[in-house]
Structure formats: structure tokens, C-alpha cells
Amino acid sequence: MSQREIHPKFAVVGHPNKGKSSIVSALAMDDTVAISDVPGTTTKSRSFPLKVDGKVLYELFDTPGFQRARQVLAWLKKHDVSADKRHEVVRAFIDVHRDDPRFNDEVELLEPIMQGAGIIYVVDASKPYGEEYEAEMEILRWTGQPSMALINHIDVHDYSDAWKRALSGYFHIIRTFNPMKHDRHTHRAILESMAQLKEEWTAQVKASIALFESYYEMLQQRSAQTIAQLMIDSLSFVARKPLKDQEDEAVQKRRLEEVYKESLRHFEHTAQRKIDAIWNHRHLEKSQEEITFDQIDLFSEESASLFGLTRKELMVTAVTTGAATGAGVDLLFAGHTMLLGGAVGALVGGVGAWLSFDRLSEIKILGKKVGVRTLEMGPMKNPNFPYIQLGRILYYTATIANLSHAMRKPIALKMDRAFKDQWLDDTTRKALEKFHKRSREGKVLSEEMRKSYEALILERLKVLVG
């Protein structure tokens, strides 16, 4: 037996336009699969192997829909034999009609099944059951391959009861699956069902389940790394611009500020592209407005309170971390100033936060004396910015990570106030502030600190992605 036949295979088959490609796209996490509301989009079978280090764990096939099921069944019945030989008749049908354009779709879809693939029969239960489906199911029965039915709901109506009654005559396993609302839990559930199709496959499909778990884990980890990188890049970024004598200082300052903001947006954009790549959502169509958040600009007042901390929260954060600084002073002086130190530190921190709510970073003029003057902006001094930036990228990542690969419509990224409560609680804020404070002070995060920052982000991400 060749290696091709060792691993489990599954062919996703059914009537045209019932979401076969959508299901494959979701399960294979591939956003390049052709999906459209035009029936007959898929004309060739396409294989989607799950591979680890080159070894195939299972293989999934997207297939065209049945076009002339009655004709095929009629042919099969004409060559009727005893039930145990029926699959040979199907084989013969393929051989005879391989070059017959009338049966191109049927040959394409039967081929993987006859090579040993289990059958995943897809129906759309938002449309009524009809007798025209019987021929298809009958043909599938003739192949003698293990099979299950997947009920998809493309529209709002629900005819699943009728469907279940009809399907139960042909399939032992009937599951509901929505490729548009696909996540790791439904993924796991569907694989569990697939594992039951054939005893020999169970172990390998279970291994695939475990693999997917660690795969999701890895994707989350890579996302956290990317996010941490974005945060470090944007918080520590310094923009510089030589200032010539004849140039107007105010104008140049404004320009530098533009450059500074543009660079921060660029960092965010780059990080988003990386997140897309990590989650395999490169082809997702996002209209420009929605992705650049033009309406809710990164630097507008509105977004400051929408995604970041409110003035009050900011004060609280600053006061508590300010008090920590004060405690440091107290320790130095052996506790004599215990209360005083804390109070002063808190006050300084709080007032500082209040004052710098809408300031990013001051623009400094360097080298006044030497003659070559340079304008410099950064690193980010605004204590709120890190929360805005982190909130935005977490929102982006969570949206992308929770998005089905079957999605072809442009998605609208709209973050609401409630999102902040999902990821930012008091403990997190305090833990984060430690790192944000460091970068505000222009200090480099050590490798260990970076690791713990990353871990903190990963933990938040897990809450969001689930």
C-alpha cells in the first residue's frame, strides 16, 4: 500500500452551493479556497492535507457538487450487482466516464471517495429538504465508504428536523456545523466526529486534534510576540529631523509630529499584517477605512477614552505606581519617610498623568550650542497611549483569530466600549504599567522583562480568543 493510502481522508461532497468549500476552508484554515454564491464554483477536487513536518495526518478534499446525480444512479443501477460489489460498479463508472464532460463533476467528486476517503455530506438546512437529494445519497451509499452528514445553515430558515429525518436513512452520524462561526472548539468537535467514521482512523484523527490544540497555542504565542514587538517598537520610537537655520521652527515641529504619528501608524499596520499572516487571513478583504480606523483616529480624544484609560483610571494607575516609586524612596531611607514618601510619589504620579493625558511626547531641540540643530520627538510619553495601542491590536488580533477562514465578505472592525472591560482589569493594568512606565522613562526592556510582558499579553489574548 502506498503512503497515500495510509492516512485518513475525507471528501466533502454534496449538492452545489451548499457550503462545501466554506467548510473545507474553515477546517483547513485556508482563506484562498474559492467560495461564491454562484453554484458550480468548485469544478476540480482539491486536497487539503494536514501536515506536521511533512507527514500527513489527514487529508481533506473539496469537491464539485453533484450535477447529474439521477443519470449516474441510473447508470449504476443498470449495472446492478450484489451489495458487496457495488463499489466496483462505482469504480467502473469513473473509469468509463473519466473523459465524459457531462460527468466531469461526478467523476471529480467520486474519485477521492473511491481512493478511500470518508464521506462528509453537506446539506443546507435553511432550505427545505427535497426528493432530488435522494439520488446523491444513494450514489454515496453505493461507494461503500464510511460517511457522515453535516448540516449547514446558510440562511435564516430552519428545516433541520425534516433534514435529520431524511438524512438518518443514509447516515449514522449527523452533525450541525456553521463554517462562518468556526473556532477551535467547533473544530475539535467536528474532528471528533470524523474520528468516529472508521476505527482505523480514530487514533490518527485524535492525534490531529491534539496537534490542532498545540497549533492554536502556537498561533497565540506568535501573536503575543508580534504584539509585544509592536508595543516596544512604538513606545520606544524616536523621530528626528535636522532643523536648518532658515526653517520655521513651528512648521518643522508640526512636520516632525506628523512623521512621528505616521511611523506609529506604520508600526501598527505592520503588526496587523503579521497577525494576518500568523492566522492565515492574508486575503481577507478589509476596506481601508475600517482597518485604519480613520473615524476613530489613534490620536483623537475619542479613541483615547474609548480604547485606553479614562482620565480617572489613568490617575488611579499613576497614583498606585507612583506610590510604588515612593515606597522605593522609603526603603532607601530605611522607612523614616514611610508615609510621606508614598504620598509624595503618588501625588507626583497622579498629577503627571493628569497633565500628560493628551500629550504624546514633547519635541526637543538638540544640539543648540553645536550649531547643528536636531528636532527630536519620542519616546512616547503619553501614559494612555500604550493602553490605546494595546487595546487596538488585541482587538484586531482577537477579531482575526476568531474569524472563520470561510469568510469572504469584507469585515468591519468596530470596537466598542465593552471591549476594554474584556481585557483590561485592575490587576492587568497594574502589571502592564510596570513595563509602560519603563519605556516612558526611555529604558530598554531586558530580555526577561520582555518575556514577562509577552506572557502577560498572551494571557490576555487567551481570554479574548478562548
Next chain:
Amino acid sequence: MDLKSYIDLEVLLRTQPREREVRRSFGLAHASLSPEDQLQAWREKHLHTLQTPRLSDRIDHFLYGVSIILLIVALILGILTGVGLLRYNGSEPVNLIYFLAIAVLIPLVSMVLSVIAMLRANRAKNLLVHLSMAYWMERIVALWSKESADALHEVRINPLVANWIVIKRSQSIALAFSIGLFLALLGVVATQDVAFAWSTTLDLGAEDFYRFLHTLAWPWRTWFPEAVPSLSLVEQSRYFRLGGGVSDTLIAHASLLGAWWKFLAMATLFYAVLLRLLLWIVSVKGLTRALHTAMMSLDRAKQLLSDMNEPYITTHEQNEDEKKDRTEPYQPSGVHMPVTAYDMVQGWSLDEDRLRFLCDHFDIEAPVCFHVGGNNTLEADEKVIEESSGSVVLFVKAWEPPTMDAIDHIMALITKVERLVIWPIGLEEEGYVANPRSVAVWVRKLTPLINEKVWIVE
């Protein structure tokens, strides 16, 4: 781990393609190595792809050149300083306090600064490092060698590494200077006889000074007592400038005073040379460690390591399906109003009861109704086609896509009838009115067949 391999790795990580599959198979082949060795193995494998002269060679060459110049200058400076300090003009003895200051005090102070610099080397902007002349030499040399400066700019040397390079260089320079000083001492005592004396304005008795020297000599006083001045020697070699001229006692003991040189040599050897050598070794180790840390914290290196050591999982073939978006905007192709009287009604996958109901519902009069498609046999459908003539209505389920089975039937009907009206109907819930999107699918599919004989109800 040296600077050159660090730079090579940095360049390779930037320039090599990042194919996960290739990286993973490399990782699997080198799974038993430590992460650092994996990186090194990877670097070695790809080294040949770098164009020569390699950036690392250019930078190394430049740094080496600067270092050599600095070392030679420092050595000469050390010798000149030594000779200058020990110059004995025959009338005044050599005040050994000067020499001690240069050979012991200044090294100790600068070593303390070096240690502080080492401890704080992790900070990106280390002031102590910037104070070092080893730091400024690079800038100065870069001024006249633009090429080298460009090479330096091309690679972003981690500030930690940069700090340690400067620290190590400072130690080498100081070591060269100290060796120069030591050589000068040996040279001078070998070629002339030098009368050493000590002189200070401070109210320092001979005994105090002796105690001080005794302390200084602790590293060697037990095993090399000849190199520790005795109290009498200290007393004898005190020199009062105010007293004018060289006192007779000094001259009388001139040869005895010469014994000082052993002490000075040991002091130089220990404080200036040996301790510095120790610091130099620490700085070499520090640089190696900094390079290691820098290498492991390169983002691309971390990426490479995880690509190598994490299983490479793909859920689909990598070659991309060409993106087909076949959705075309729906364009109504003219509304065809059905007349109400027909010769026959057929329903594709719709049974006869349903057909009668539909006829009622849409006010259609027809003498006969036929169920076609569905689970009919092909023969039954053929019979219906045989009987078809005149004007025929074919109801179809708008929500089900037109399969080729249905198209076959329609094509066959066309050859038989005078007028064919294809009527996509909607769901019961929607009052049998088909939604335009579904109708559009049918229209698109049937467009090649539509003519004055074949209508479709939209």
C-alpha cells in the same frame, strides 16, 4: 562566539529567505544541538551566500585597525611616561610618589570606573563608556574612512555589544600602557642607576609612609621580601626639596636606594599589569556573553529558532488557488410577464399537489400538471418531454441552484414546445416569491438559452 560570527548571523538573518519548511527541516536535522549551536550551524551553512568581502570582515578589519593603532600608541605612551617619570638628571633623585601614582593610584581608580561600566553595560546609553577614548577613536577614524563608517552603519550592533566592545578595548589600551610603563622601568634601571626618593608636602612621617608601602606590597611581601622596602630604607630616602640639593646621606646610600626598583617593578606588575590583565579577561568574557545575549535576543534569531524547533504544521497545500470571484452584479434582463393560460405546467422536483396549488396561487390555467426531476426516473421525464407541446410553464425551486440535470431537461423541452416559461418560485414562508439573488443565479445560468421562445419569470 565572536563579533564576526554575530555580524554574519545578523546579516544572514536579514537576507536569507524565511521558508518555514526549510528552516524546520534544518531544525530537525540539528535537533540535538543547543539553541546557540543551532544558530551557529545555521550560520555556517549559509555563510557561503554572503558576498565577499563580508560585512563582518570589513567591520572586523576596521575595528582591528583601530585597536592596533590604539595599542601601539598606548604602549609608546606608557614607555614615554615611564621614562619621563624615572628621568634622573643626577642632581635630583626620582620622586617615586609620581611613579606610584601612575602605576598604582590611577590604574586602581580607572579599574573601579571600568568595573562600574561593566556592571552598567546593559544600559543602552552608558555614560562611562562614552567617556572612554576607545569610544571616540571610532568616531574620529570614521571621519576619514567613509567606507568603514558605512560598514558600521550597515549593521545595527546591539548597544550592549557596542558597550562591551568599548570596555574591552579600554582594558586592552590600559594594559598596553601598563606594559609600556613596566618596560620603561626595567629599561631605565637596566641602563642607568637611579636614585629613588620620596618627597611630600604632607605631614607624613617615614613610619606612616612605610606602613602605607607595606600595605601596598601585601600581594608579594610574604614570598618576595626583597621587593618590600624596609623602614630604614624609607627613612633614608626621604628627600626634602627645601633643604636644597641632595643631602649627603642620600648620596651615600645611592646604591642602596636603587633597591627601590624591585618594589616599583612589583607594584607596577601587580597593580597596573596583573589586575588589568584580570579585568581584560573579564571584559573578554563579558563581550562573549554580551554577544551571546545579543544574538539570542535578535528578533530574527528568535524567529528562526522557533521556526526550527516548533513543528511545522500546514493545513493545506501552499500553492494558492487562483482567486475566483464569480459573483457578477445582477442585471435584470427585462421583465417577462407571463400570460395566464398554458397548455401544460411542469414542476422540477415539485410534486403534483404542490403544482396545483401554485397554479391556483399564481392564477394560472393549464389542463395538465407534471412532476419532473426529483426522484423521477429518467424514463418518466422523457415521457413527459414527449408529451410536451404548445406553451409550457416550468416551475423550479429558486433556492436550489440549477443543476445540469435541470438544464438537460430544459434543453430537451425547448426542442418540443413553442413557448417555455421558466418560473423560479420562492419558499412558502416568503409567499412563493423568489428572492432576486436566487433568481439571478437562474437567469445567469439560463441566459444562453433565453430567446423569444424561452422566458424566465423574474
